Amino acid sequence: MQEFEEKHVNEMLEMLEKLVNTDSGSTDKAGVDRVGEILCQNYEQIGFVPKVHKSEQYGNSITLRHQDATNPDILIVAHMDTVFPAGTASERPFTIRDGKAYGPGVIDMQASQVMVFYTMKALVEQQISAYKHVEIVLNSDEELGTISSRSLIEEKAKGKKAALVVEPAREDGSVVSSRRGSGVYELHIKGRAAHSGMNPENGINAIEELAHKILAFQSLSDPDNGLHVNVGLIEGGTSVNTIAPSAKASVDVRISTASQGKTIDEQIQAIGQQNVLDGIELTLTGGINRPPMELTDGVQKLVDIVQTKAQALGLNVGHTATGGGSDASFTAAMNVPTIDGLGPVGGKQHSSEEYLIVDSLQERMMLFCNVLQQLSEE
Template identity: 30%
Template sequence: MTATAFPATALPFDAEEILARLTRWAACESPTFDAAAVNRMMDMAARDLALLGARIDRIPGRMGLGDCVRARFPHPAGDAAPGILVLAHLDTVHPVGTLEKLPIRREGNKCYGPGIQDMKGGTVLAVEAMRQILAAGMATHLPVTFLLTSDEEIGSPSTRDIIEAEAARNRFVLVPEPARPDGGVVTGRYAIARFNLKTTGRPSHAGARLAEGRSAIREMAKQIVAIEEMTTEDCTFSVGVIHGGQWVNCVSTTCEAEALSMAKRQEDLDAGVAKMLALRSSANDVTLEVTRGVTRPVWEPDAKGMALYDQARKIANAIGFDINPQSAGGGSDGNFTGAMGVTTLDGLGVQGALAHTLEEHVLVDSLVPRAKLLAGLITTLA
């Protein structure tokens, strides 16, 4: 199928113009736990979308987290008609100040910066797709709404209800999370559960009365080893955060940690959750508490999702590249919408590598083809 079958793929996208907007967004650092920083990023995105003619709704944050932005583009069918939801997040894992260690810079085909791949890159591509569609006076068959959220990197505890409510009003969900390493898209994601752990011991002076104390850190260390050794091919376990103690000369009273479990099938995750909740302290005089945190349900490929993928692949082929369908580890808000049964396609964003690290980058030559793919989908879905 040729590009003439998808007129939006002939729109005059320009990689340098896209990159200029992307680097401006990446320079606005927006770590999840810094609500003020996230809201500065929401201000910037809301202004860009308003300039395109979208009606902006600001949804106040809760749980101490940032706001959300909903942008609805005018359409003859009106707001009530089911349409296309572009679902993206603007929070990142990089704390304010990361720009000193990961400055925005271009080296050949790579452009580096905090959050530039995950996922400001894909969000900018979606905005640019709408910009080009509107500038060309092209009509979309369905209304288009953007929902930009503030807490995806911690499992979306404050925005899941908004995401699911908005998805239920729409026919399709497009998620511009980063493309897979080979450029493929995501048609399913694994189930994920988070856990909070706390050990409580008995304090004592570590120098004068060491034997009288019971170390919460020591017990947590034992638990971490036991938890990670539960990993199998069906279900993985890892501990990524730990805090304990206050004074080196005091036996620690408390220690807290956060764990993550991931599985390809919901039943395997459910079994993993049961194992975590069944953990017990190895010592009678130190207590262990395990509480379940945020869970992302498994999203399994279905016929509607694969039909959407087929449409995306035809568009990609017309542009001149191919995309493979993949189920992926690492959750996204697509877990929620896909599990709801709303037709969802994820991984539509930029190509790049090393997200969540100080080497995070995008491939500049992926910007135009991926923007054309999004434009092709937005203008042809009906």
């Protein structure tokens, strides 16, 4: 495997440069589809058969399995979209400086795309049958919350014994063994306008109602148990001398367990449906949109495999929890043992300073190969 890695290292970086220099922001359908075309062309050369799942609004998602695969039981999930708008690739093209690669989406997650492809290429060329045991989902809108591709991921997760999500490793090299779930709610409040000096008694102040709601929402947080509710955006009113006829709040929720999600949803719904001021009208939308990924016995088994294979390569790989969301939440919610953060090492995602540690691309490819080989033999 080491000979393969050394032979193809320049090819890996060339492929990474091509992907990074292709704009693929989540709302840039043409760009995401171009990334998909590049990946499909590469996979077809090593015997993988792509199936394109078309979307009118977002990029097309793609599923892949090798032509010799019959009933693959390992799912690999990797998203093709980035957070950067069209034109960013020409403004900040792929560069390498002092052992780090830079460019839009270089670590989140075009480096992972390269890692997965060259893992499959290595397995095929060395006739290690693990490639027959995998099904790959390349989805198009993870950065927007996996709006169009969630059902595809859930469909492909059915019957799988493991799901491997290749979001980048943490900056210290750790994989992700648990993630908090999340939700977003929006509360619209309708009051009644009136002049604040001439006839304030005729008005119903939507901002006053909003103040009660903010305090009620914020009081639901339970930090000691990994539950956070945050009113992150508010707006309301029309002028300083008008009783506010309308107001709005956007609420972010983070949960650590599925049971928390059910409870917090009921509590938020109750607050959002009960007015404090007479005459107020309330409209609450939203809900929990990403279930949590919990550290189960099945996940711990995957962690143990990763750490054992890492030690054999001379790597020290820890595991950690994180508050951010990913597609791992969807496979985990289907009771498929899931591990995340299996991609290369880097950091500063979603910023102009996003980077990949170049050496980790080969290291993580070798680790991924060995993990897949182990899983395919069980």
